Amino acid sequence: MAQIIAxxxxxxxxxxxxxxxxxxxxxxxxxxxYKGRTDLVLAEFTPGTTVAGVFTQSKCPGAPVxxxxxxxxxxxxxxxxxxxxxxNVFTGRAGRETCExxxxxxxxxxxxxxxxVYLASTGVIGEILPAxxxxxxxxxxxxxxxxTGWESAARGIMTTDTFPKAAVRTATLGGAEVVIQGMAKxxxxxxxxxxxxxxxxxxxxxxxxxVLQALLAAGVQKTFNCITVDSDTSTSDMVLLFATGAAGNAxxxxxxxxxxxxxxxxxxxxxxxxxxxxxxxxxxxxxxKLMTISxxxxxxxxxxWRVGMAIGxxxxxxxxxxxxxxxxxxxxxxxxxxxxxxxRDTLSVSIGGVCIARNGTVTEGYDETPVVAHMxxxxxxxxxxxxxxxxxxxxxxxxxxxxxxxxNGSYRS
Amino acid sequence: MAQIIAxxxxxxxxxxxxxxxxxxxxxxxxxxxYKGRTDLVLAEFTPGTTVAGVFTQSKCPGAPVxxxxxxxxxxxxxxxxxxxxxxNVFTGRAGRETCExxxxxxxxxxxxxxxxVYLASTGVIGEILPAxxxxxxxxxxxxxxxxTGWESAARGIMTTDTFPKAAVRTATLGGAEVVIQGMAKxxxxxxxxxxxxxxxxxxxxxxxxxVLQALLAAGVQKTFNCITVDSDTSTSDMVLLFATGAAGNAxxxxxxxxxxxxxxxxxxxxxxxxxxxxxxxxxxxxxxKLMTISxxxxxxxxxxWRVGMAIGxxxxxxxxxxxxxxxxxxxxxxxxxxxxxxxRDTLSVSIGGVCIARNGTVTEGYDETPVVAHMxxxxxxxxxxxxxxxxxxxxxxxxxxxxxxxxNGSYRS
Numbered sequence: 001m002a003q004i005i006a007x008x009x010x011x012x013x014x015x016x017x018x019x020x021x022x023x024x025x026x027x028x029x030x031x032x033x034y035k036g037r038t039d040l041v042l043a044e045f046t047p048g049t050t051v052a053g054v055f056t057q058s059k060c061p062g063a064p065v066x067x068x069x070x071x072x073x074x075x076x077x078x079x080x081x082x083x084x085x086x087x088n089v090f091t092g093r094a095g096r097e098t099c100e101x102x103x104x105x106x107x108x109x110x111x112x113x114x115x116x117v118y119l120a121s122t123g124v125i126g127e128i129l130p131a132x133x134x135x136x137x138x139x140x141x142x143x144x145x146x147x148t149g150w151e152s153a154a155r156g157i158m159t160t161d162t163f164p165k166a167a168v169r170t171a172t173l174g175g176a177e178v179v180i181q182g183m184a185k186x187x188x189x190x191x192x193x194x195x196x197x198x199x200x201x202x203x204x205x206x207x208x209x210x211v212l213q214a215l216l217a218a219g220v221q222k223t224f225n226c227i228t229v230d231s232d233t234s235t236s237d238m239v240l241l242f243a244t245g246a247a248g249n250a251x252x253x254x255x256x257x258x259x260x261x262x263x264x265x266x267x268x269x270x271x272x273x274x275x276x277x278x279x280x281x282x283x284x285x286x287x288x289k290l291m292t293i294s295x296x297x298x299x300x301x302x303x304x305w306r307v308g309m310a311i312g313x314x315x316x317x318x319x320x321x322x323x324x325x326x327x328x329x330x331x332x333x334x335x336x337x338x339x340x341x342x343x344r345d346t347l348s349v350s351i352g353g354v355c356i357a358r359n360g361t362v363t364e365g366y367d368e369t370p371v372v373a374h375m376x377x378x379x380x381x382x383x384x385x386x387x388x389x390x391x392x393x394x395x396x397x398x399x400x401x402x403x404x405x406x407x408n409g410s411y412r413s
Numbered sequence: 414m415a416q417i418i419a420x421x422x423x424x425x426x427x428x429x430x431x432x433x434x435x436x437x438x439x440x441x442x443x444x445x446x447y448k449g450r451t452d453l454v455l456a457e458f459t460p461g462t463t464v465a466g467v468f469t470q471s472k473c474p475g476a477p478v479x480x481x482x483x484x485x486x487x488x489x490x491x492x493x494x495x496x497x498x499x500x501n502v503f504t505g506r507a508g509r510e511t512c513e514x515x516x517x518x519x520x521x522x523x524x525x526x527x528x529x530v531y532l533a534s535t536g537v538i539g540e541i542l543p544a545x546x547x548x549x550x551x552x553x554x555x556x557x558x559x560x561t562g563w564e565s566a567a568r569g570i571m572t573t574d575t576f577p578k579a580a581v582r583t584a585t586l587g588g589a590e591v592v593i594q595g596m597a598k599x600x601x602x603x604x605x606x607x608x609x610x611x612x613x614x615x616x617x618x619x620x621x622x623x624v625l626q627a628l629l630a631a632g633v634q635k636t637f638n639c640i641t642v643d644s645d646t647s648t649s650d651m652v653l654l655f656a657t658g659a660a661g662n663a664x665x666x667x668x669x670x671x672x673x674x675x676x677x678x679x680x681x682x683x684x685x686x687x688x689x690x691x692x693x694x695x696x697x698x699x700x701x702k703l704m705t706i707s708x709x710x711x712x713x714x715x716x717x718w719r720v721g722m723a724i725g726x727x728x729x730x731x732x733x734x735x736x737x738x739x740x741x742x743x744x745x746x747x748x749x750x751x752x753x754x755x756x757r758d759t760l761s762v763s764i765g766g767v768c769i770a771r772n773g774t775v776t777e778g779y780d781e782t783p784v785v786a787h788m789x790x791x792x793x794x795x796x797x798x799x800x801x802x803x804x805x806x807x808x809x810x811x812x813x814x815x816x817x818x819x820x821n822g823s824y825r826s
Contacts, residue, residue, distance in 0.1 A: 060749030060757040090745050090757065092774025125742025126775055189729055189746060230728040231644075232743075233750035315643040315728070315813075316602060316821055323822035329538025330645075332503050333602065336473030337646035344473040344503065361505025362539055400728075401822070405815050408729055409736035 010282035010290055010378060010398070011163040014154070018168065019147035020181050021204040022046035022244025025080075026149040027156025030137040032130075033085025033123060038156035040134060042141045043080040043149075043200070044110050049244045051077035051118065052212035054220050056237035063088045063095030064119040065238060067103070071115045075209025077242055078112035080200065082157050083134060084185070085123040089235040094128050101131035102138075109142040120198050120238050122185060123159050154183040157198055160407060161187045161283050167275035171205075171268035174249030174261070178205040180268050184239075184276040188285040188408060190229035199224065199239035199276055205265060206245030207252070214257045215266055216241045223273040226305065227396045229284035230404070231313040239273075281396045286403025289321050291396065294383045297348075298391030303340045305393040310338030311382065312397030322399035324375040326368060328356045335384060346387030353381065423695035423703055423791060423811075424576040427567070431581065432560035433594050434617040435459035435657025438493075439562040440569025443550040445543075446498025446536060451569035453547060455554045456493040456562075456613070457523050462657045464490035464531065465625035467633050469650035476501045476508030477532040478651060480516070484528045488622025490655055491525035493613065495570050496547060497598070498536040502648040507541045514544035515551075522555040533611050533651050535598060536572050567596035570611055573820060574600045574696050580688035584618075584681035587662030591618040591678065593685050597652075599693040601821060603642035612637065612652035612689055618678060619658030620665065627670045628679055629654045636686040639718065640809045642697035643817070644726040652686075694809045699816025702734050704809065707796045710761075711804030716753045718806040723751030724795065725810030735812035737788040739781060741769045748797060759800030766794065 025043035032039045053072050055065050081102055088095045103114035110117070121129060154164035168181040182201030207215075220239055254261060282290055293311050298304035311317055314334040320327040328349050335342050345360040352374025355363050374380065380399075438456035445452045466485050468478050494515055501508045516527035523530070534542060567577035581594040595614030620628075633652055667674060694703055706724050711717035724730055727747040733740040741762050748755050758773040765787025768776050787793065793812075 056749075057752075058746070058749035059753075059755040060745050060760065087742075090742060090770060090774060092758075092772065094774065125745055126770065128775075232727050232729045232746060235746050235749050314645050315817070316645045319818055319821035322818065325822075329500075329503060332473050332538055333471070333645060333648055336469075336471035336648050339470075340472075342472040345505075347473065357503060357539060359505065361503060361507065362541075400818065402815055402818050404728070405732055405735065405813065405818060408732035409814070410738075 007162045008283045009288055012279060012282060014151060014164055014166060015168055017150040017166055017181060018179065020179050020202045020244065021246035022049060023202045023242070024145035024147050024149065025153045026141055026144045026146055027152040028137060028141050028144070030083070030133050032083050032133050038152065039084045040137055040141060041082040041153045041156040042106065042138060042145065043153065044145055045077050045079065045242055046244045046246055047078065049077050049242055050075050050207060050209040050212050052209060052216040052241045054217055054239050056234055058233055058235045060090060060235050062121060062236045063091060063099050064121045065236060067099040067119050068238065074115065076116050077118055078116040079106045079110045080118045080240065081106050081134065082120045082198065084157050084159050086121060086127055086129045087123045087125050087236045088121040088129040089125040091126070091128055098129045098131040102134050105135040105138050109138060118240055122157065122198050122236050125235060150181065150183065157183065157185040159185065159187070160285060161185050163283055165276055165279035165283065167272045169268035169271050171264040173205050173265045174252065176247045176249035178203055178247045178249060178265065180272050182272050182276055184280055186280040187283045188229060189232045189234040190227065190280060190284065198236070201272055202242040202244065204244050204247040206247065206249050207243040208255065211252065211255050211257065212241055212243050215269055218257060219270045219273045223270065223277040226394060227277050227281050228309060228312045229281065229398060278396060281398050284398035285407045286401040287398035288401055289378055289380050289399040291321055291380045291382060291398060293395045293397065296392040297386040297388055299341045299389040300391040301393055304391040305395065306340050307335055307338055307384065307386065308393045308395030310334045311384065312395045315400055318397065318400035321380055322401045326351055326371040326375050331382060331384065341388060342386050343388060348385040348387065350383040351381065420575045421696045422701055425692055425695060427564060427577055427579060428581055430563040430579055430594060431592060433592050433615045433657065434659035435462060436615045436655070437558035437560050437562065438566045439554055439557045439559055440565040441550060441554050441557070443546050445496050445546050451565065452497045453550055453554060454495040454566045454569040455519065455551060455558065456566065457558055458490050458492065458655055459657045459659055460491065462490050462655055463488050463620060463622040463625050465622060465629040465654045467630055467652050469647055471646055471648045473503060473648050475534060475649045476504060476512050477534045478649060480512040480532050481651065487528065489529050490531055491529040492519045492523045493531045493653065494519050494547065495533045495611065497570050497572050499534060499540055499542040500536045500538050500649045501534040501542040502538040504539070504541055511542045511544040515547050518548040518551050522551060531653055535570065535611050535649050538648060563594065563596065570596065570598040572598065572600070573698060574598050576696055578689055578692035578696065580685045582681040582684050584677040586618050586678045587665065589660045589662035591616055591660040591662060593681050595685050595689055597689040597693055600696045601642060601698040602645045602647040603640065603693060603697065611649070614685055615655040615657065617657050617660040619660065619662050620656040621668065624665065624668050624670065625654055625656050628682055631670060632683045632686045636683065636690040639807060640690050640694050641722060641725045642694065642811060691809060694811050697811035698820045699814040700811035701814055702791055702793050702812040704734055704793045704795060704811060706808045706810065709805040710799040710801055712754045712802040713804040714806055717804040718808065719753050720748055720751055720797065720799065721806045721808030723747045724797065725808045728813055731810065731813035734793055735814045739764055739784040739788050744795060744797065754801060755799055756801065761798040761800065763796040764794065
């Protein structure tokens with residue numbers, strides 16, 4: 001089973017978390033898969049809480065993804081139940097029944113309808129998730145709910161993660177100071193497509209569900225959807241954003257997320273999403289280096305993103321980074337292979353701010369020394385300019401090391 | 414630099430190679446990059462030899478790919494020069510000049526036009542390939558040409574390959590027995606898109622260039638284009654097929670490659686291409702297991718191919734195979750992520766002929782024992798039925814091991 005994995009060298013300390021008015025939560029050890037660690041999280045939201053969500057684009061989504069997608073249009077949330085260790089994916093009718101039983105049990109405790117209970121599961125695929133392990137644990141968990149349970153919850157949703165991931169920001173909205181606080185988990189099977197493994201963010205702002213949804217979708221596009229550990233998009237990806245309204249801010253005058261009224265909130269939310277997404281990469285399975293890939297000069301932003309992801313997903317680029325080898329030829333290979341418009345003779349490649357190659361050949365007098373020094377650091381910057389247009393994107397990835405093989409080549413990790 | 418790499422456990426012995434009438438070839442050590450090993454190959458073809466070629470779809474192709482593409486429409490070949498150790502890619506004008514100088518030097522020796530000389534290079538990207546190392550070596554190499562030089566040539570084109578790759582078949586065509594004999598190299602940066610790293614096949618059959626081209630393009634589609642080691646399509650992929658006509662077969666009555674007249678030849682050619690392509694996977698960097706992925710029930714053959722490649726490229730599937738873990742949930746993940754039409758509830762997954770999951774959940778009474786035994790073997794069979802249509806495809810890949818990281822994480826391997 002799972003071996004001891006050392007904390008990622010790229011880990012970030014847990015920030016000091018406060019509470020989010022209208023949210024109480026807690027984690028406990030329910031023995032779902034792991035022994036001697038917390039693996040079940042319950043959060044309860046004050047009545048009137050709105051919700052937004054983005055989900056994996058996988059054609060084989062887990063039962064909890066189906067459940068959340070089905071209840072999201074109502075835009076109302078009263079509870080969230082998350083378990084780690086078993087993803088409840090490819091479990092057929094048993095998986096659906098586990099969702100229904102879990103939602104019913106949580107709804108009874110929270111005094112709401114089952115359709116106001118959000119569910120998320122992460123862990124092994126294809127094994128039946130026994131509902132009774134969860135429903136039996138929920139009453140004690142509900143009794144222990146606390147507005148200071150955030151750190152405990154961030155630990156309770158971990159699987160192969162080596163450190164808990166959380167972020168908090170504040171903003172001013174409608175005359176009130178509001179808090180945005182969130183957590184995420186994810187380490188392997190990370191190449192989100194509309195969301196990543198699991199992310200849960202709550203704010204005490206009062207925001208209508210459609211506005212919340214637009215803010216989340218836009219924010220995820222430039223954060224969680226721009227990270228990759230191993231190109232393997234999960235069946236369970238989900239980011240949920242809850243707004244309790246407890247801050248008592250004035251109602252919005254607009255529903256336009258580009259409005260000045262929402263600018264501060266939006267920036268703070270995007271910063272939370274960005275911070276959480278980067279923590280997932282910093283905890284990429286086996287990662288020792290964080291790669292930031294900036295693509296410019298593409299024919300469109302979407303094209304730039306695909307070029308960036310091709311670089312970030314290339315096993316040969318990732319192993320070169322692991323080996324501290326400024327093997328820029330592999331970056332050229334990745335640009336060339338990805339099927340996006342590119343012209344060898346207008347392409348430039350930089351590493352660590354040093355332009356190595358431009359216009360189809362190595363830069364005259366290229367001195368590898370500063371690039372070699374940069375490669376020895378923990379944060380590697382790669383910049384590619386395609387020289388074709390104004391499209392740009394930024395993508396984050398990590399290196400591919402023996403650690404990844406250790407973690408994923410062991411029996412049913 | 415390159416470390417000693419043990420021969421792949423999946424290696425196949427060199428078949429007994431004969432000669433191909435009309436072809437003389439030889440390899441020698443020209444000191445292009447490697448010390449103490451052959452790295453330059455010259456082949457000369459009898460006047461009248463026709464040629465077909467398929468090339469990488471990379472947007473950053475090497476100079477030799479550009480060269481060959483430009484001369485291919487004439488359909489005539491008199492010589493082939495291949496070097497290992499330097500791919501002559503992203504080398505700008507210097508790269509083009511090296512091609513021109515090499516072709517001129519070989520043309521002088523063969524008594525032909527430079528536009529009848531085919532060129533291929535494989536190795537590191539972005540370093541200038543010094544033409545003089547090649548042109549200085551060519552006269553001695555030309556003097557040593559022999560119709561028994563095939564094995565020497567198969568070794569001379571290797572880079573990180575751990576064993577030489579060749580195949581030979583015979584067929585009857587136009588009343589004559591003809592030979593089809595070829596070699597390939599490739600181990601990493603293998604996810605061919607119209608061709609693989611380098612493959613060279615010759616026959617003594619007399620075939621017009623357009624027929625040869627149609628046969629090669631069709632053959633590659635089901636062989637070289639269905640293999641992947643690491644999803645990284647090379648800048649230098651190329652398969653060339655030469656037909657010397659020395660067998661003296663009667664001219665074709667048709668140019669239709671589906672005709673009965675060509676059936677035997679086509680089957681033998683496809684068998685050569687298939688054998689060479691599988692040898693590349695058997696020599697995949699770090700490979701210890703050969704994965705055969707059969708996809709059926711897709712909406713089209715192209716869709717089935719993309720599903721198969723998503724499974725074959727998934728780092729999580731590949732590490733599970735390395736760990737001998739029948740982690741079929743990762744196969745479900747790969748099917749789900751690839752964007753092709755798929756329905757979780759009609760999907761079946763088998764490993765080693767055992768149906769593990771069907772209709773969206775694990776098979777009732779699934780006993781893992783025979784699957785665990787299958788996973789310990791060297792050849793792993795994965796079958797996925799999407800349950801949607803008649804599309805099918807077969808794809809080959811290998812596992813992802815510490816060996817891959819060792820080979821590619823070392824400095825400028």
